[in-house]
Amino acid sequence: MRFFLSLIFFYYSVMAVEIMPYKIYDENTKLTASSLGISLGVPKHWKAKVQEDKRLLLFQEETDNTISLEAKTMTIKEGLNYLLNDHYLQDDTKIYGFNTPTKINSRIYRRSYRLSANTTQQVMLYVISDTKDRLVIMSVRYDRADESKIEASTLSLAQGISFTPNQQLKNRMSNVEMRLKGGHFVYMKREGAFDDKREIWLCSNKRFGLNIERTVAGAMSKVKNIQYGSWSVEHQRLILKADDGFIREIKINIENNTLFFDQARSYVLQNNQCR
Numbered sequence: 498m499r500f501f502l503s504l505i506f507f508y509y510s511v512m513a514v515e516i517m518p519y520k521i522y523d524e525n526t527k528l529t530a531s532s533l534g535i536s537l538g539v540p541k542h543w544k545a546k547v548q549e550d551k552r553l554l555l556f557q558e559e560t561d562n563t564i565s566l567e568a569k570t571m572t573i574k575e576g577l578n579y580l581l582n583d584h585y586l587q588d589d590t591k592i593y594g595f596n597t598p599t600k601i602n603s604r605i606y607r608r609s610y611r612l613s614a615n616t617t618q619q620v621m622l623y624v625i626s627d628t629k630d631r632l633v634i635m636s637v638r639y640d641r642a643d644e645s646k647i648e649a650s651t652l653s654l655a656q657g658i659s660f661t662p663n664q665q666l667k668n669r670m671s672n673v674e675m676r677l678k679g680g681h682f683v684y685m686k687r688e689g690a691f692d693d694k695r696e697i698w699l700c701s702n703k704r705f706g707l708n709i710e711r712t713v714a715g716a717m718s719k720v721k722n723i724q725y726g727s728w729s730v731e732h733q734r735l736i737l738k739a740d741d742g743f744i745r746e747i748k749i750n751i752e753n754n755t756l757f758f759d760q761a762r763s764y765v766l767q768n769n770q771c772r
Contacts, residue, residue: 516553521546528553529661533568535633537658540650550587555654561618562639562647564654569632573604576624576632580608584622585732586638592620605655617641621651627660673749674730676756681768684761695758697737700771703727705737707745 513527513536522528522545529536532551539545543555543564555564565587571579580598585591592610599607604627610620623635635655639647679701686693691711698706705728711720726739730749735758737745747758756763 516545516547518547530566531661533566533633534631534661535566535568535658536661537654540654543650560640560643562643563637564651565636565638567634567636569634570630571626571632572630573606573624573626573632576626576634577606579634579729580606580622580624582736582738584610585734586612586620586636587732589732590614598624601652601655607652607655619644621648623651623655625655625658629660631660633658673733673751676751677728677730677735677749679768679772681766681770682756682758682763683766684758684763686759686761696766697758698768698770699728702771703729704771706770707737707739 513529514522516522516528516530522539524539524541524543526539526545527536528539528545530547530553532547533553539555543557545553545555548554548565551567553566555566556562569576569579577598581594583591583593591613593613594608594610596609601607604625606624608622610622612618612620617640618638619641621637621639623637624632625635626632635651635658637647637651677699680699681697682699683694683696686695690713692713694710696708696710700706705724705726707724709722709724711722724737724739724741724743724745726737726741728738729736733749735747735749737747739745748760750757756765
């Protein structure tokens with residue numbers, strides 16, 4: 498049986514094309530995306546290309562509808578938690594979930610989102626998993642007038658995605674996420690009349706601790722605030738979701754090998770609290 502399955506995959510891999518940068522692929526092309534660890538077929542009326550951030554983008558020349566796929570190292574449970582949150586698109590547009598996730602089958606879930614400043618478009622997010630704690634997030638941005646067609650075509654696409662066996666994903670986490678994981682950072686931030694010293698512990702199990710020491714500019718008195726919760730990275734933002742439900746979003750970037758939080762330089766300390 499194992500030999501038979503290997504033979505099927507070998508046949509498919511011969512027929513499929515390894516997707517290359519700067520090249521556009523037409524409808525009905527079978528593609529293998531090693532950076533995502535998946536194979537798929539380009540649907541009718543769609544084209545495909547690789548974006549600079551290694552995502553796979555499917556687009557239509559006659560519409561503004563797009564499909565973007567990215568790899569994540571998550572369990573299916575973590576993927577479902579991902580669907581429960583609001584998110585940012587690549588152009589910094591925030592999207593808000595307005596229904597509960599739909600279970601398509603044991604490995605595919607879907608949820609719909611509204612855009613913060615656009616009433617003519619919507620977004621669907623799919624979580625598509627395999628059995629090895631890896632999954633693909635498929636983000637579909639479309640005109641609301643095309644909803645029924647988009648729902649049908651993207652569902653078919655999601656069901657047709659297969660994970661490549663015996664192949665490890667490369668660069669499964671972004672450089673920023675790898676830099677943050679297990680780290681202990683401190684930075685200063687000015688908010689109005691307040692000066693904040695912010696100290697963050699980002700544990701490898703995706704839990705965080707945040708200690709904020711706040712002083713009024715020029716004063717001696719300090720107010721401390723400590724929070725705990727879960728953290729994630731999304732489109733150059735550190736998302737801190739506290740256990741009480743409060744969500745803090747911190748813009749992050751790396752310049753000259755230095756990590757900046759909300760444009761403030763951070764300093765790396767030894768992490769004695771968690772790994």
